Amino acid sequence: MSTAVDGGAATAPERSEQSPARPQPAFWSTVAAVMRKELLVELRTLESVPGMSLFAVTTFVVFHFALNRGSVEGDLAAGILWVTLLFAAILGVNRLFVADADQGGFDGFLLAPVDRAAMLVAKVATLLLYLLALELVAVPAFSILLLGPSVGPALPGLLATLALGDVGVAVIGTLVAAMAVRTRSRDLLGPLLTLPLFVPIVIGGARCTAPLLEFAHRSGPSGRWLATLGVYDLVFGLLAYALFDFLLED
Amino acid sequence: MSAPALELSGLIRRYGEREALSGVGLSLPPGRTLVVFGPNGAGKTTLLRVLATLLRPHSGRVRVLGSDLPEDAWAVRGRVGLLAHEPLLYRELSGAENLRYHARLHRVSEARVTELLDAVALGGRADEPVRTLSRGMVQRVAVARAVLHDPELLLLDEPYANLDPAAIELVAPLIGVGGDGRRRTRVLCSHDPGRDLAEADLVLGLRGGRPELLADAASVTPAEIAELYR
Numbered sequence: 001m002s003t004a005v006d007g008g009a010a011t012a013p014e015r016s017e018q019s020p021a022r023p024q025p026a027f028w029s030t031v032a033a034v035m036r037k038e039l040l041v042e043l044r045t046l047e048s049v050p051g052m053s054l055f056a057v058t059t060f061v062v063f064h065f066a067l068n069r070g071s072v073e074g075d076l077a078a079g080i081l082w083v084t085l086l087f088a089a090i091l092g093v094n095r096l097f098v099a100d101a102d103q104g105g106f107d108g109f110l111l112a113p114v115d116r117a118a119m120l121v122a123k124v125a126t127l128l129l130y131l132l133a134l135e136l137v138a139v140p141a142f143s144i145l146l147l148g149p150s151v152g153p154a155l156p157g158l159l160a161t162l163a164l165g166d167v168g169v170a171v172i173g174t175l176v177a178a179m180a181v182r183t184r185s186r187d188l189l190g191p192l193l194t195l196p197l198f199v200p201i202v203i204g205g206a207r208c209t210a211p212l213l214e215f216a217h218r219s220g221p222s223g224r225w226l227a228t229l230g231v232y233d234l235v236f237g238l239l240a241y242a243l244f245d246f247l248l249e250d
Numbered sequence: 251m252s253a254p255a256l257e258l259s260g261l262i263r264r265y266g267e268r269e270a271l272s273g274v275g276l277s278l279p280p281g282r283t284l285v286v287f288g289p290n291g292a293g294k295t296t297l298l299r300v301l302a303t304l305l306r307p308h309s310g311r312v313r314v315l316g317s318d319l320p321e322d323a324w325a326v327r328g329r330v331g332l333l334a335h336e337p338l339l340y341r342e343l344s345g346a347e348n349l350r351y352h353a354r355l356h357r358v359s360e361a362r363v364t365e366l367l368d369a370v371a372l373g374g375r376a377d378e379p380v381r382t383l384s385r386g387m388v389q390r391v392a393v394a395r396a397v398l399h400d401p402e403l404l405l406l407d408e409p410y411a412n413l414d415p416a417a418i419e420l421v422a423p424l425i426g427v428g429g430d431g432r433r434r435t436r437v438l439c440s441h442d443p444g445r446d447l448a449e450a451d452l453v454l455g456l457r458g459g460r461p462e463l464l465a466d467a468a469s470v471t472p473a474e475i476a477e478l479y480r
Contacts, residue, residue, distance in 0.1 A: 029354065030354075030355060033354035033355055036351075037340070037343070037347075037351045040342075040343060041343065044342040044379070045342050099341075099342075103336070103338075103339065103340050103341055104334070104337065104338035104339070105338070105340060107302075107304055107336070107338050108338040108339075108352060108355075110303070110304055110327070111303075111327060111328075111330065112327060112355035112356055113324075113327045113328030113329075113356070114327075114355055249306070
């Protein structure tokens with residue numbers, strides 16, 4: 001069934017030609033607009049960063065009593081630190097796209113003449129900021145509650161390792177959150193998909209961090225494990241860039 | 251005569267096995283209004299989402315503003331405004347913050363945000379979170395968002411829902427006339443033939459995703475539309 005209407009409403013003027021689309025905003029302007037919106041929403045709701053930080057500190061307290069020892073060092077310290085940070089990160093990952101899915105943010109973004117990769121970059125950058133805020137609380141708390149050796153000498157190596165780990169967590173977290181958020185069991189599916197993908201980050205991060213957290217503090221982070229973390233970040237960065245556009249489609 | 255703003259033929263869109271739209275075809279010139287009637291679940295919202303490039307058609311031809319969907323959807327984005335059931339506003343942000351966000355995405359000046367908030371009589375409550383506004387006020391902000399970038403094609407899903415008569419008077423000019431003073435090309439979903447038939451140039455009646463009625467508005471009676479709901 002098909003028909004055309006060109007007789008009715010004789011006074012209706014027709015646009016003489018289809019006007020061209022308004023020029024696209026620059027990629028980084030779009031990234032900035034989305035990030036600004038993300039941070040505003042987080043400031044209003046305080047749903048992610050406070051929860052992540054509180055979770056990390058509480059976990060350190062639980063470890064303090066569960067291990068029944070005043071301090072930890074080396075492999076054990078590195079393992080506790082990385083596992084706690086990654087579990088805390090999952091809280092932020094789970095919330096990353098909830099407002100967009102529940103309040104029409106995806107549709108609003110998809111209607112705009114913008115590069116969709118800008119949302120990926122903005123979400124990864126936002127999650128990185130959340131992780132930075134988490135670590136500003138969690139690392140000092142870990143140092144006070146559990147860590148035997150002083151964290152001072154380990155700081156340069158620790159920061160480099162955390163930075164590489166954070167990039168991986170942010171990229172994988174954004175990719176998985178975008179996949180899970182439109183499913184009915186998103187609260188379950190997010191962690192189930194994220195945790196296995198975080199395992200190489202735990203391994204690499206803990207291997208790099210363990211020598212830094214020994215009393216003797218003999219060496220810096222292993223170059224081999226730092227490179228492994230870097231390559232893992234790169235692989236998932238490329239994967240996320242390739243897949244993200246499809247994940248936004250309904 | 252200029253090319254049609256909308257050209258559909260044999261449009262099919264499925265959700266799983268179920269056909270939400272089945273064989274829809276029509277042509278609408280620029281500056282005209284297509285009003286779509288049909289009971290709940292008839293496919294009206296799905297049709298709007300396909301035209302807005304938010305859903306891919308599974309079969310048939312869909313040409314919007316001279317571009318074929320889904321291949322050339324990028325050429326359509328930014329030229330279409332959608333007023334859906336959901337307001338597409340972040341509840342924790344204020345009306346002004348929401349509109350400024352969309353203005354940045356559409357490369358529209360912030361002066362336009364103020365102008366539109368004043369036009370929907372919400373200038374005084376522009377900085378209050380959307381979650382604190384009444385449903386009618388949220389709908390007014392949503393109208394401002396939909397026309398913020400002065401779209402060539404406006405897709406409206408029950409645009410007057412939740413609005414009192416005074417608010418309808420405020421938003422009607424915004425969704426009726428474009429920034430250049432010309433009548434907008436519109437697709438309007440409605441359950442109210444008493445009001446919306448008068449705005450129509452072309453009427454499409456859907457039932458179960460199938461087009462049961464397609465005719466020039468002048469030849470359609472309210473009784474024919476009421477038949478769609480029986």
